[in-house]
Amino acid sequence: MYFLSISTQYTIPPLNTMNMRHSPSVVLGFLLVVFGTARAQFQFNMDQFVAPENAYGKVTIPANTWAEIVQNSSEGISPAEACLAPSTPGFLAGYQADYDGDGSEEMWLLYKNTASTPPCNVLAVIKMTGQGTQRLLDVLPLPAGEALIRPIHTLNEGVQMYAQCTYTLPDGAVESQGIILGLRESSIVIYISWTQKSGFRDGIRSVQVVKAALSDINYDNRKELFLDFRTHEPGNGPLKEKNMTDRYILTLDYLPNHLRYGVYDSTGFDKVQQASTLAKSGERLLGKASTRDEGVVKIREALRLNPFLTETRVKLGKFFLNLGKYSDAEKTLLVAREFDSSYPKTHKLLGDTYLRLNDMQKALECYQRYLSMIPKDLQTLDARQARINVNRITVWRRK
Numbered sequence: 406m407y408f409l410s411i412s413t414q415y416t417i418p419p420l421n422t423m424n425m426r427h428s429p430s431v432v433l434g435f436l437l438v439v440f441g442t443a444r445a446q447f448q449f450n451m452d453q454f455v456a457p458e459n460a461y462g463k464v465t466i467p468a469n470t471w472a473e474i475v476q477n478s479s480e481g482i483s484p485a486e487a488c489l490a491p492s493t494p495g496f497l498a499g500y501q502a503d504y505d506g507d508g509s510e511e512m513w514l515l516y517k518n519t520a521s522t523p524p525c526n527v528l529a530v531i532k533m534t535g536q537g538t539q540r541l542l543d544v545l546p547l548p549a550g551e552a553l554i555r556p557i558h559t560l561n562e563g564v565q566m567y568a569q570c571t572y573t574l575p576d577g578a579v580e581s582q583g584i585i586l587g588l589r590e591s592s593i594v595i596y597i598s599w600t601q602k603s604g605f606r607d608g609i610r611s612v613q614v615v616k617a618a619l620s621d622i623n624y625d626n627r628k629e630l631f632l633d634f635r636t637h638e639p640g641n642g643p644l645k646e647k648n649m650t651d652r653y654i655l656t657l658d659y660l661p662n663h664l665r666y667g668v669y670d671s672t673g674f675d676k677v678q679q680a681s682t683l684a685k686s687g688e689r690l691l692g693k694a695s696t697r698d699e700g701v702v703k704i705r706e707a708l709r710l711n712p713f714l715t716e717t718r719v720k721l722g723k724f725f726l727n728l729g730k731y732s733d734a735e736k737t738l739l740v741a742r743e744f745d746s747s748y749p750k751t752h753k754l755l756g757d758t759y760l761r762l763n764d765m766q767k768a769l770e771c772y773q774r775y776l777s778m779i780p781k782d783l784q785t786l787d788a789r790q791a792r793i794n795v796n797r798i799t800v801w802r803r804k
Contacts, residue, residue, distance in 0.1 A: 464512055513530050566586040599634075731761050735758050
């Protein structure tokens, strides 16, 4: 495994932190309340990796309290950097947890000020020091536009934050950014960011779509980050495989000494296409006892080149399941779910696997998830089997 430094293409120049670690503690009366439960719209396939809504304490503070914190800070932060306007409407909303693993909790808050000109967003981290005392640790301006945050587990120490921003550039193009953030020594650290964009290139509409995944493929107890970039020139039509002009996949791992992610594998368009050819060949070879070992080898090589081949990975999981290798089937299907949780077949086969492993609770959850993703009146063999197994498990649990 080799590491290369991240190209500036995957960083966000506008996101400049202002470290407040030396600012004095600010004693203020915070209003800590649970904020709204509206479901955020996550992109990049990240919805399955953010923490559940109730995993961490939700908190809000009034914007006028935020203005007081900024005013009492000794770091000289300007109102514009704090996303403050002459009036300070609304609330800062976020989460309270031990984000840096130091044993005490911090509040990580997002302020979306639509009253400022232009509208702005800012992240703030405030230390909870006890007895009504709070200390501003750091702030991070975000691009104007739609923004959201949610805690996410990616590393071993503390809790990380996922931020997502969608905004319009001066030329009218729309961009969305996904950002994984950490808190280290009172500073907000951008571990990695990526951009999905739309616009025009040489007079032709060009759209870059990004899909992300987190999975511990090398089993080192730390999830690697995978980013799948696809560039299309669709004209006035929809995005299709046929109008794709470029594609590459980055495999990244966290470098704790450098507080960032580093690329340890990069797969270009040619190798992605090669992976599809290998996968089809391997799938055919699985059908015969004399060639199935060769088929597994080819499929694994295809998945190394393109880990986003979900259907191929699911077929490998089904192969292990039918062979009675239930542990291998479970591992394979769990990874498939991490790369694409929207593929129904994965959940059905995971249910079958857990049924054979005698884990009825997990089997029931997988079957129910599968059934929630397909039409209620679907009468395929898989659908009928799933409904029968749900009824059997439910009756068994009542006894």
